[in-house]
Amino acid sequence: MGDSSDEEFQNSESWVFYRNRDDWKDVEPVEQEDGGEYPVVSISYTPKFKDVYDYLRGVMKIGEKSQRALDLTADAIALNAANYTVWQYRRDILKELKSDLAKELKYIEKVIQRHCKNYQVWHHRRVIVEWLQDSSKELKFTQGILVFDAKNYHAWQHRQWAIKTFGLYEGELEYVDSLLRDDIRNNSAWNQRYFVINNTIGFVDDVVSKEVEYVLEKIETVPLNESAWNYLKGLLLHDKGGLSNNVKVTTFCEDLYMSGNRSPFLLALIVDMCDERISNKAEDDKYNLKRASELCHELATTVDPIRCRYWEYMSTTISKKAGCESGEDAEGGDGPEEAAAAGASHDV
Amino acid sequence: MATSMVNEVKGDDSVPKELLLEKHVSFLREYGQNEDNFEYGITDYLRMSGVYWGLTALDLMGKLKELPENEIVEFVQKCQDPESGGISGCINHDPHLLHTVSAIQVLCIYDRLDAINVEGVIKYVKSLQKDDGSFTGDKWGEVDTRFSFCAVLTLSLLKRMDAIDVDKAVEFVESCMNFDGGFGSRPLSESHAGLIYCCVGFLSITQRLDIIKRDTLAWWLCERQLPSGGLNGRPEKLPDVCYSWWVLSSLSMLGRLHWIDFAALEKFIVSCQDSETGGFSDRPGDITDPYHTLFGLAALSLMGNGALKRVNPTYCMPQEVIDKLELKPQILN
Numbered sequence: 001m002g003d004s005s006d007e008e009f010q011n012s013e014s015w016v017f018y019r020n021r022d023d024w025k026d027v028e029p030v031e032q033e034d035g036g037e038y039p040v041v042s043i044s045y046t047p048k049f050k051d052v053y054d055y056l057r058g059v060m061k062i063g064e065k066s067q068r069a070l071d072l073t074a075d076a077i078a079l080n081a082a083n084y085t086v087w088q089y090r091r092d093i094l095k096e097l098k099s100d101l102a103k104e105l106k107y108i109e110k111v112i113q114r115h116c117k118n119y120q121v122w123h124h125r126r127v128i129v130e131w132l133q134d135s136s137k138e139l140k141f142t143q144g145i146l147v148f149d150a151k152n153y154h155a156w157q158h159r160q161w162a163i164k165t166f167g168l169y170e171g172e173l174e175y176v177d178s179l180l181r182d183d184i185r186n187n188s189a190w191n192q193r194y195f196v197i198n199n200t201i202g203f204v205d206d207v208v209s210k211e212v213e214y215v216l217e218k219i220e221t222v223p224l225n226e227s228a229w230n231y232l233k234g235l236l237l238h239d240k241g242g243l244s245n246n247v248k249v250t251t252f253c254e255d256l257y258m259s260g261n262r263s264p265f266l267l268a269l270i271v272d273m274c275d276e277r278i279s280n281k282a283e284d285d286k287y288n289l290k291r292a293s294e295l296c297h298e299l300a301t302t303v304d305p306i307r308c309r310y311w312e313y314m315s316t317t318i319s320k321k322a323g324c325e326s327g328e329d330a331e332g333g334d335g336p337e338e339a340a341a342a343g344a345s346h347d348v
Numbered sequence: 349m350a351t352s353m354v355n356e357v358k359g360d361d362s363v364p365k366e367l368l369l370e371k372h373v374s375f376l377r378e379y380g381q382n383e384d385n386f387e388y389g390i391t392d393y394l395r396m397s398g399v400y401w402g403l404t405a406l407d408l409m410g411k412l413k414e415l416p417e418n419e420i421v422e423f424v425q426k427c428q429d430p431e432s433g434g435i436s437g438c439i440n441h442d443p444h445l446l447h448t449v450s451a452i453q454v455l456c457i458y459d460r461l462d463a464i465n466v467e468g469v470i471k472y473v474k475s476l477q478k479d480d481g482s483f484t485g486d487k488w489g490e491v492d493t494r495f496s497f498c499a500v501l502t503l504s505l506l507k508r509m510d511a512i513d514v515d516k517a518v519e520f521v522e523s524c525m526n527f528d529g530g531f532g533s534r535p536l537s538e539s540h541a542g543l544i545y546c547c548v549g550f551l552s553i554t555q556r557l558d559i560i561k562r563d564t565l566a567w568w569l570c571e572r573q574l575p576s577g578g579l580n581g582r583p584e585k586l587p588d589v590c591y592s593w594w595v596l597s598s599l600s601m602l603g604r605l606h607w608i609d610f611a612a613l614e615k616f617i618v619s620c621q622d623s624e625t626g627g628f629s630d631r632p633g634d635i636t637d638p639y640h641t642l643f644g645l646a647a648l649s650l651m652g653n654g655a656l657k658r659v660n661p662t663y664c665m666p667q668e669v670i671d672k673l674e675l676k677p678q679i680l681n
Contacts, residue, residue, distance in 0.1 A: 227584065
């Protein structure tokens, strides 16, 4: 974007076009060939943009790898940080000049702060860290970006890469916990929690048990939090008893329901519990077809009507399962795929 | 559910309520002609994808002829790198898989694959597969499930799926499946509707939708619908027209399209048009662009809008083009 990029020129008003610079007289600018008069493929540029990129094409054409060419790439990046060709040329120059990579890391930090949703800038950072084999700044750096945008996909991806590549797991759960205390609905943080546990201690029995306590506490604070309920279901994937046999969870859900809470995620989980019991032929007076049907009806009509078709489907699927010996016929006549998929839904 | 996001969008009485097709045709035809359109000027590195967005949107409206076929085909030709075989976003730029797929989509719409060196493209895609089955976007680059999708999309359009190790490629995509049934960019990356579309599309092309936890994922996807009717891409994020496409197309491949409230979504998409300039934006009142215009129209087409051609949910191209190529991506009933 033009407005923010202009700041990267030290002083916009004193900007001198490359074509007017004495020390650039030896380079021949190369114009963009853009394929004709037609608007679909032709491009309109501002004079400054055209000037910088004409000279960039000029140095790239002769393969000049010099300090001034490096500075020129910074001007080009300031105008368009998403141009991956420029970034690649910059890296070629850095290599050739054996430039100070610690300085480059500071440079890319500034650029990312301005363009934090851009793929190329993050990729550049990663390459520099790999070249340096120094990951000591990555956690603090990504943390700084996440202060402004706690769900920034690129920042999380970079952070996960650094943690996994350089084994930086220590303290990460505490960090995730602090993020969840700031915003209990931060889905990226919940995902990170899963990432850390999965890649370290693993979801062994006592970890699952501790995590169940953790997430139930969070759900109790905000029962309408999709992310926490998803995490709970993810945890129960690792529970040998399945969805419906963890007493902490079932007690929690029943109490919440009895207290009058009608979070669609609470009702949905109870429906899934009934579904699991029916599939396993282990219905009881709490988890059975009658209750599943009533909950689906409540969800479809009052609690979550925008998804009424889903709830109607669940109701039908579960009824058919209950009435069908093999438990396979999900939606009459839809074939084996349908049945397999219905099976998959209660694999959890 | 997004009860924390009160007033998620500022829809008011002034937003459009009808589909403004003629406006969109002129918007796409003239996009970039305006000298003041700096946004377009700086995006030369993705010109090729821009051509695909504009062209497909026009084709869905039955207005393919509004753009000059020969000039576009010539542009694509000039963007092919003779050495690697890959195609770049703009003439003299470096090739990239994202632009290679757009270029092939454009040439398939025109039925002009003869214009480029097809073997070169196949060689290029093949060169980007890594030992673990994943793909990078260019020879420098990063691994991402987006690139797995681009690779098979390109090769299937060229009928050359045999050029890569499909089983390995499936294995990698499967390793990116999360506990919520969704997919992220890499193993254990957060589920994201755009990446879910890429992974479901990938599995549709490779005929492996069986590995998906169908109803778990489809529920997660229909949970993206917010009280405004619009769809977001992750829990607790704002709705955006482009997610209408990514969520709907995925649900369509999974045979669960009807779990979305069409009337509410249609109302949201239509409200994201600009009644003066034409085009769609991410949310009501924002600046419109070809990207959101294509995905807004494609989503309306999936919901059966009679004024538009049918779109194929896997390829995001007119169904008639896919039929002509005799491609049968897997779609669950």
